[in-house]
Amino acid sequence: MSKRYGMMIDLERCIGxxxxxxxxxxxxxxxxxxxxxxxTVGGPQMDTPGGKYPNLSMHxxxxxxxxxxxxxxxxxxxxxxxxxxxxxxxxIDEDKCDGCESxxxxxxxxxxxxxxxxxxxxxxxxxxxxxxxxxxxxxVVCCETEAMYFGxxxxxxxxxxxxxSKSNAKTIVKxxxxxxxxxxxxxxxxxxx
Numbered sequence: 001m002s003k004r005y006g007m008m009i010d011l012e013r014c015i016g017x018x019x020x021x022x023x024x025x026x027x028x029x030x031x032x033x034x035x036x037x038x039x040t041v042g043g044p045q046m047d048t049p050g051g052k053y054p055n056l057s058m059h060x061x062x063x064x065x066x067x068x069x070x071x072x073x074x075x076x077x078x079x080x081x082x083x084x085x086x087x088x089x090x091x092i093d094e095d096k097c098d099g100c101e102s103x104x105x106x107x108x109x110x111x112x113x114x115x116x117x118x119x120x121x122x123x124x125x126x127x128x129x130x131x132x133x134x135x136x137x138x139x140v141v142c143c144e145t146e147a148m149y150f151g152x153x154x155x156x157x158x159x160x161x162x163x164x165s166k167s168n169a170k171t172i173v174k175x176x177x178x179x180x181x182x183x184x185x186x187x188x189x190x191x192x193x
Contacts, residue, residue, distance in 0.1 A: 004069075004088035005126055006153035006181030007140070008163045009062055012188065013147035016040065016060030023142035024064075027127060033113035035124030036064040036139060041193060059187045062148070064139070065090060065111045065124035066172070069179025073103040073112060081121075088181055091125050094118070108174040126150075153181055 021034040028035060043058030071090045074082045081096035082103060092103075092112075097120040104112045104121060112123045127137035135141075140148045151160035163169070167185035170192055184192045 001154045002086060003152045004154040004181060005131065005151070006067060006088065006160065006183065007064070007126075007137075008149045008160050008167070008169050008183040008185060010147045010149075010163075010167065010185040011059050011061065011192065012185065013145045014038075014060045014062060015145055015147075017144055019142050019144050020062050020064075020139035020148065023138045024124065027130075027138035028122075028125070030115070030122060031117055033115070033122070035111075035113075035122065036062055037111075038062045057187065061184070061193060062139075063109060063111060063172075064182060065126070066109050066178065066180035066182045067124075067126060068181070070177075072106045072108065072176065072178060076102045076106045078102065085128070087131075089126050089128050089131070090123075091128055092121055092123060094120050094122070097121055108176055108178065109172065109180075153183075 016038055018038055020036050021038060024035045039061045041059050041061050067088055067090050071084060078100060079096050079098050081093045084090045099119040101114055104114055112121050115122050136150045140150045149160045149163045151158040153161055155161055164183045169183035169185045171180040171183055172193055186192055
């Protein structure tokens with residue numbers, strides 16, 4: 001079986017510090033936005049609170065590109081600027097991108113951003129340049145609470161696969177099953193989103 005790189009994010013460990021977003025901006029030279037965003041789920045001040053007083057819950061949800069097995073962004077790109085590598089990483093060729101933004105509206109996870117300065121679409125590449133050098137994504141390296149795990153999710157002996165299995169991790173469910181390669185270890189109350 002060929003390699004398929006992916007991640008597992010432990011939602012119990014994530015403290016919403018945004019170190020992953022800052023490290024992504026730094027590593028990929030992104031002026032505005034980031035290849036990963038962090039959402040707050042639940043809590044007393046949210047539109048959809050996580051329970052009722054006194055049993056409120058809240059957690060943070062880092063959302064990078066899901067590096068889907070069936071990425072819908074590829075099919076809508078009129079200039080074929082988006083492709084999936086053999087190792088499962090979905091990338092945007094910034095030299096080919098014409099800035100039409102069709103991929104942004106097609107992504108069910110909202111992980112593609114528009115760089116107005118460069119007039120191109122951008123997204124998480126799992127730091128493919130680092131992976132090609134035998135390193136891990138920079139967000140994984142920088143995560144203060146070690147909530148992010150990276151590796152070959154097709155290899156049952158890899159650390160990330162073992163973590164996915166051990167923690168009963170799940171992917172974010174959307175209307176269309178795109179086969180995400182990013183898994184989440186649920187919170188104590190079993191929630192992801």
